[in-house]
Amino acid sequence: MRNYALVGVGSRAQMYLDAIAGTHSDAARLVAWGDANPGRLDWSAQRLPQLGSPRRFDPAELATVVREESVDVVIVTTPDATHAAYVVAALDAGADVVVEKPLTTTSEGVRAIAEAVERTGRSVTITFNYRYAPRNTALKQVIASGAVGRVTSVHFEWVLDTAHGADYFRRWHRDKANSGGLLIHKASHHFDLVNWWISDSPVRVFASGGLRFYGAENARTRGLGPRPERGTTDSELRDAFSLDLRRDPVLKGLYFDQEQHDGYLRDRDVFDAGITIEDNLSLVVDYAGGPSMAYSLNAHSPWEGYTVTVNGTEGRAELTVIERGAVLFDEEGRVVVDPSARPDLVVDEGARPVGERLVVQRHWEPAREVEIPAADGGHGGGDALLLREVFVGGETDELGRSATWRDGVRAVVVGLAGNRSLESEQVVRIADLDLGLAARDLPGVGA
Numbered sequence: 448m449r450n451y452a453l454v455g456v457g458s459r460a461q462m463y464l465d466a467i468a469g470t471h472s473d474a475a476r477l478v479a480w481g482d483a484n485p486g487r488l489d490w491s492a493q494r495l496p497q498l499g500s501p502r503r504f505d506p507a508e509l510a511t512v513v514r515e516e517s518v519d520v521v522i523v524t525t526p527d528a529t530h531a532a533y534v535v536a537a538l539d540a541g542a543d544v545v546v547e548k549p550l551t552t553t554s555e556g557v558r559a560i561a562e563a564v565e566r567t568g569r570s571v572t573i574t575f576n577y578r579y580a581p582r583n584t585a586l587k588q589v590i591a592s593g594a595v596g597r598v599t600s601v602h603f604e605w606v607l608d609t610a611h612g613a614d615y616f617r618r619w620h621r622d623k624a625n626s627g628g629l630l631i632h633k634a635s636h637h638f639d640l641v642n643w644w645i646s647d648s649p650v651r652v653f654a655s656g657g658l659r660f661y662g663a664e665n666a667r668t669r670g671l672g673p674r675p676e677r678g679t680t681d682s683e684l685r686d687a688f689s690l691d692l693r694r695d696p697v698l699k700g701l702y703f704d705q706e707q708h709d710g711y712l713r714d715r716d717v718f719d720a721g722i723t724i725e726d727n728l729s730l731v732v733d734y735a736g737g738p739s740m741a742y743s744l745n746a747h748s749p750w751e752g753y754t755v756t757v758n759g760t761e762g763r764a765e766l767t768v769i770e771r772g773a774v775l776f777d778e779e780g781r782v783v784v785d786p787s788a789r790p791d792l793v794v795d796e797g798a799r800p801v802g803e804r805l806v807v808q809r810h811w812e813p814a815r816e817v818e819i820p821a822a823d824g825g826h827g828g829g830d831a832l833l834l835r836e837v838f839v840g841g842e843t844d845e846l847g848r849s850a851t852w853r854d855g856v857r858a859v860v861v862g863l864a865g866n867r868s869l870e871s872e873q874v875v876r877i878a879d880l881d882l883g884l885a886a887r888d889l890p891g892v893g894a
Contacts, residue, residue, distance in 0.1 A: 452479040452518040452542070454506050454533050455525030456487045458701055459547055462830060463522050463837075468495045470831075471838035477501045478516045481509065486705030494700070509533055513540035520545060526619055527626045531556030534571060538563040543570045545837055549635040550855030552627035554863060557856055558883035564852060571852035572837065575639045578848040579829035579836070581820040582803045586755070586766050587644050587846055589817060594807055596761030598645045601740040605637055605753040610774045610782050612726070612746030613688055616661045616717040617678070621724055623866075628724040630654070631862035634744055637753075638732075639850065639858035641742075644757065647734040648857050648892050652864035653874045656728035660747040666718035678714040679703060687776070690714045694781045730865055749773060750799055751786055762809035772799035853889055856882070860892055 451467065453460055467475045479502040482488050488503055504512045506525065513521060513536075521537035523530055523546040531551040537544045538560075550573050551557055564571060577583055590598065607615075615633065620626040642648060659665065666674065675682045678689035685691070692703035692714050702713035726746040733739050752769040771786035771793050786793045793801060808814035822828020836842075836849055860882070864875040877892055884892060 448474065448476055449519040450478045450517055451475050451520050451522060452512055452516065453477065453522040453524065454481045454509055455523060456480055456482040456491050457524065458697065460524040462834070463524065464491060464495055464498065466834045466838060468497045471834065474838045478518060479504055479512045481506045484705050484708045486708045487701050490700040490704070506533065510536045510540040513537055513542045518542045523547065527552050527632055528624060531559050535559050535563040538567045538569045545572045545574060547574055548855065549627065549631050549859045550852060551859060552631050554880050554882055557859070560852055561884055573850045573852060573855035574833055574837065575636065575850045575854065576829040576833040577636050577640055578643055578850065579832035581822045581828055582766065582768060582805065583640060584846060585805050585817055585819050586764060589764050589805070589807055590644055590757060594762060594809065595757055595759030595764050598738045598757055598759050600738055600758045601641055601645065602756040603637060603641060603740060603742045605744050606748035606751060607746045608748050608751040608771060608774050609688065611751055611785050612748065613661070613717045614690070614784050615724070615746060616722055617690055617715045618713050621715070621722045623723045626724065627862055628866060629744055629746065630728060630865040631859055634862055635858040637742065638861040639854060641740055642854070642857045645734065645738055647736040647738060649732050649861050649877055650735050651733040651874060651876050652861055652868055653731045654728065654865035654868040656725045656869060658722060658725050659727045661717045661726050662722045663718060663720040671718060674716045674718050676716060676719070677712055678716070688717050690784070732861055762807065765806045768803045769799055769801050772801055856889060857892055
């Protein structure tokens with residue numbers, strides 16, 4: 448039994464709390480939890496009384512709590528820009544860390560975490576749950592088997608629909624200072640998958656993109672007219688881009704009912720001013736071993752999912768995943784915000800059915816479909832497997848799905864270089880990001 452502390456009790460934290468309160472209660476004990484908003488702690492305590500009465504703390508007191516409560520592991524699920532500070536505080540206080548992606552949002556954050564790991568010898572696990580999804584594992588196995596030969600290039604397209612994609616423009620993620628933009632917050636998942644699939648590290652990035660759909664200027668260009676400040680309103684101006692927090696018990700309990708404590712609005716209008724992140728992004732990424740990747744991300748698609756093609760010296764593998772074929776509202780005007788997290792609630796209608804397909808074709812041979820094991824639960828079935836690894840572990844995994852801080856760095860540096868490329872309109876080398884890492888410590892990423 449290990450003692451856990453959790454900092455940041457928002458929606459992402461609930462997955463870990465559910466695991467501690469239920470499936471993995473015999474391996475984990477929550478001894479402390481902290482959040483800047485006390486209302487979120489109140490709501491979570493009422494939802495999960497089986498957690499008992501963990502010590503409550505202000506996030507600034509994390510180091511003290513780790514020492515006084517004999518905390519073994521700290522789970523960090525706070526806004527992205529704060530990850531590095533809490534990871535370092537936990538490590539220096541004597542605990543290991545489990546941190547939600549992205550590892551951090553800045554080069555300074557990478558340096559701080561690397562130095563803390565070096566001086567403490569503690570471990571940092573970053574929760575890349577998509578590695579554990581059977582469909583992504585199947586592609587890893589195909590590549591590792593040599594079926595397509597040596598990888599020469601990857602084409603990766605991820606589309607977020609007008610429910611999930613829009614959500615990044617309603618909340619704190621809309622400010623790049625908080626999230627690093629979608630290249631870091633969302634795409635670190637995607638870049639990690641490619642790094643893991645092809646067992647390689649990125650060395651050079653060129654990016655293009657911008658805010659082309661959401662935001663006040665785009666709304667004016669399309670003649671959308673006056674907009675309400677937020678989605679939780681009785682105004683007649685509500686539309687398909689408005690999120691009424693009152694219609695979802697979790698969002699209502701965690702955010703709407705707790706606004707009195709900090710004034711945070713979880714349902715801002717996606718077409719108002721002040722949005723500093725991009726909604727359309729394209730990258731070319733070169734890897735140390737020779738392959739290159741063409742990547743694109745769109746946050747206003749009518750359907751959600753991804754397609755990835757891996758070209759090799761002996762053939763080609765193609766993975767297609769549809770997580771939601773269309774954004775369809777129920778009779779009360781509700782829709783699941785994130786279809787990857789709650790696939791059980793997704794309405795599957797129309798000509799683009801929810802599903803996944805992996806096809807491999809070697810040169811001069813017919814194509815064959817690779818069977819993907821059935822999976823239940825969030826993120827393609829990856830959440831449950833990830834949580835078992837986090838709280839139980841101990842199983843040999845030849846595919847190396849458990850991700851360390853170094854894997855987190857390999858993923859986030861693509862976004863860091865991409866953001867710099869967007870600003871400079873130039874190719875950016877990872878080695879020029881001033882990460883403070885030696886090449887011997889992180890091949891392909893260190894200077």
